[in-house]
Amino acid sequence: MTVVAAIAAAVHLVVATRYGWFPDEFYFVICGRHPAWGYVDQPPLVPLLARVAEALPGGSLLTLRLFAIAAHVGCIVSAALLTAELGGRRLAQIIAAAAVASSPAFVGLSAFFGPTVTDQLIWVAVLALVARALRRDTAPSWLLAGAAAGIGLENKHTAAVLIAGIAAGLVMFRRETLRTPRPWLAAGLTLLLATPNLWWLATHGWPNLRFAQMIAEHSRNTLGSLLQLPLLTVVVAGPLLVVLWAFGIRWLISPAQREHRWMLVVVAVALIAFTSASGRPYYAAPVFAVLFAAGAVRVESARRARLQLDETRESGWPPLRWTATLAVSFVGAVLLCLPVLPISTAQALRTINPWLASTYGWPQFTEQVVAAASPLPADVPIFAGYYTEAGALTILGPAADLRHPVYSAHNNYALWGPPTGRVDTVLCVGDFPRSYLLDFWSQVTPLATVVADDGKHTWETDRTIYLCQQPRGTWAQMWPSLSHFH
Template identity: 25%
Template sequence: METTLKLLKPALSQRLFKGDLAPIFYISVAKLVFHFVINATGGYGIFRDELYYLACADHLAAGYVDQPPLSVFMLKFSTLVFGDSLFAIRVIPALCGAATIFITGLITLRLGGKWFAQILAGLCSFTLISIGMNSHFSMNSIDIFIWTAVGYIVLRIIQTEDKRLWPILGLVLGLGLLNKIGVLFLGCGLFIGLVITPQRKWLTTTWPYAAGIIALIIFSPYIIWNMQHDWAHLEFIKRASEGKYSGLSPLKFIGDQFLMNNLLASVVWIAGLLTLLFHAQLSQYRWLAFLFLGPLAIFILNGTSKGEYLAPGYAILWAAGSVWWENLTASKMGTLIVRPLLIILIFSLTVVAAPLAAPILPVDKYIAYAKALGEEPSSSESKELSELPQHFADMFGWEEKARDVAIVFNKLSAEEKKRCAIFGTNYGDCGAIDYYGKAYGLPKAIGNHNNYWIWGTREYTGDLIIIMGGSLEDHIENFESVTQEIVSDCQYCMPYEDNMKIFLGRKLKVNIKHVWPNEKHYD
């Protein structure tokens, strides 16, 4: 065994640094270094959802209102190893981004792609959406990695017909579901493709069913958690679709597929899809196309899907399309002109677009840069915007809120501080108190948004509450006395987070535990 490992190590290192794996290895490393440098030198600030994930990591459970638990457990492990600085909490998405590119390259290699195909697939994987997703912690970067891993396993099942790969597929699908339930749609596409293509022969064996059972068993803790919490996640999806995502449409979803990727790279993923479906060159891999088409159809039919939901489905198409382009440009002219031109154009657009997706530029320079490109601030949640798009604006203003709440809190006597609750109306405000409040001596926040509602009132009675947001009219009927204490400003944050009024309410007229069941806010 030791002799075998000694033989494998130099062979693998040779393949990585000089051999057939070198292109994807170096592009993967470049992706990792790209994010590490950004996170170490800037990064704007901790993202709204990152604050919430950190709060969830302090309340480990089998589920949460808006997500399954895997990503939260991964973040908890990461914070125990690396700490909870901005750089530390973004280690996992950076690693996932690099690993996704590497597996995309492996798929390209297995489809017959050589150096050019691997370089092209790697550059295409360096898309606007992947740059953005890997720039902050969320379940999305893990999701993209898992979909790509599923594509690779399915490819190997087709090529090797090795039945031992099915339990591995079930394991990865189960972990994917435990990270984000959108993997259900990937599973639907996988099953549809299995039925439609010659791979249906597997349905006469027990292996696909065993894979499904394994995935279900792994996912079952989240199902049980939902049963115990009145199917909270289904309620969350319903309210989000009717509320913040109601402005989305199938037409916007389709348009976003071109905008969120490198626009020029559309010639690669479209070629990949068509090649898998219709070209004899890769016809034996047609099953792979349905890992994209199945989720695509479901997201369109849903009517209010965000374009980014399909982002995990592109690795297979980048790989297949790159192989097609490599074969098309195999002539001398293609090698000398078309290939370099394609690489240069895609790389150039990636460089131009990168500051729009990741916090690369100082914020004032970003605003000037976006204006020069004619890029208007955008939001997928129909929110009012100012100078920054929502994915950047949500990185600003949080420490200022904790600081201003601390000013109010520190006016109280020592006895009053012990019974004073801090109430936030959304998980960003609550998460800001929980994260930044440690430095200001603040207690953990309570709130009615998503899992903060489930975590409850932390034994507070409502005798004394600092309230973040709203108006005097909103609160005056509920307390014997309410005073506006301070207004919290933030320059680049979301407009609805700016000029936040902070109130001090004394003696809630009804015990907070009695009104709490009616305060639930899922979206």
């Protein structure tokens, strides 16, 4: 397990900043500069971590990515610990850890800092801690699991699906445990830790529900059919590891493993919940650590039986076929999900991994906006269509000598309120149709078009930079119509 975690961490570190910022990372840093108990699109934990990363000596993109790498290593270690709770010894722990380290969903989402990679850690860690609490049945072990689940709710609201799955699994297969006070104490601690964000959401009109609806609508349009989501989940979680999943399912449904079958309920609840809500396919990926762990235990058990090993002897390293499968999966995941290939190659693969293709071109975008804004007075604001553009200009702008204030009305930028400065002359940049801007300003003049560096297509390629004048109202009057959430 240690070797697997070290290899994964080393590979991530070598290429951590090879391309550049993922656009959401700008936003997390900006949110961290506006500390609160919640945001329209996320709980407070990730912005808090971004604030810490920025405050560290040499705070930069690298410090953010170090948090992501640490979370990925935590997933690997937690998978091994979960395997141990299922009775797996060294071989099983190595296989489960290597499966997580080579799964495209775990590898790809740890390439960037954000709530999804920390959510993966929360899911796998909570599953391991609940398994340990069931085995030990002590108050401290249950409280630790409850604390981890509560932290998960302050990280990403999808942790509620994990909690619901665990509850359903315990009701179905470990009901005797619920007759004791210890799991209820854990549930109380979870609720207590989640209270600050729940209070913020309640006092702000539950914006997370509107945001979740927007994601569902976007995902439905993108996928075309909810029936595609389970298939996409299999793809992103690791197609070469399907056999290991099958072994895990077979092991969990065997009569001898009824005490662990609650984990299979968690898997089913996650898949059903995210499918019915048109969630993104990688949301359910962390539960596959359960199948990795259970499958690894079955592989180890079969090997020990075949070699006729007694309890005092270990079964060695993974068999050649498993070593080859895991190695091929790891190499494939690294090539597709981490910034190791030339940018031109990543450009060609953008239909497979659009997230990686969005991590370059931001300095060039910022420089072009600065060039368009430089002839204007310093008090002329820049209004960006999305938080990605506003974040890039705010984070990268100072190095490009940007003198203008930057605003947006996208997601939590909308809650931070309308600007107090001038509205008679505004530089607008983003995916704005000119007809849309004419609803707010009478005169909309195209100044420039964002071009890609060396012909490489980026998220901002072909965006038009507009000079908007003669407003149809004040910022405060126009702000509700300018605000949007998705």
